[in-house]
Amino acid sequence: MVRVLKASLVVVLVSLFTFSSVQADSSVDAEWSSLAWYQIPGKYKKHWRKLGWTENIWDSGNEAKFPASNGKAWHELSDVEQGAAWALGYDEACWNGLNK
Numbered sequence: 001m002v003r004v005l006k007a008s009l010v011v012v013l014v015s016l017f018t019f020s021s022v023q024a025d026s027s028v029d030a031e032w033s034s035l036a037w038y039q040i041p042g043k044y045k046k047h048w049r050k051l052g053w054t055e056n057i058w059d060s061g062n063e064a065k066f067p068a069s070n071g072k073a074w075h076e077l078s079d080v081e082q083g084a085a086w087a088l089g090y091d092e093a094c095w096n097g098l099n100k
Contacts, residue, residue: 028089029098050084 032040037055040048048058052067069081074092077085085095 028094032088044088047084047087050080051088 037045037058040058051069057065057067069077069085072081074082074085074095077095090098
């Protein structure tokens with residue numbers, strides 16, 4: 001049982017390291033935008049929802065329907081929105097680079 005837990009922890013840590021290592025790269029946005037809503041794992045959908053995204057908005061691709069958070073600079077995001085963006089792999093530099 002302990003070995004299974006240790007192995008699971010290693011997988012989680014490697015996944016976190018791999019995902020967080022691309023935070024400052026604008027390719028984070030390209031990776032997310034290449035997915036349909038149904039392809040996004042549930043643990044990440046909750047963060048997109050905190051930023052105002054829904055399945056209909058995401059899959060429409062219609063920028064006029066994008067949530068308000070999409071056009072905000074990092075400092076304009078609420079603490080909850082910043083936390084959600086961070087959990088999705090964005091940091092301040094990356095987020096601001098996308099929202100100029």
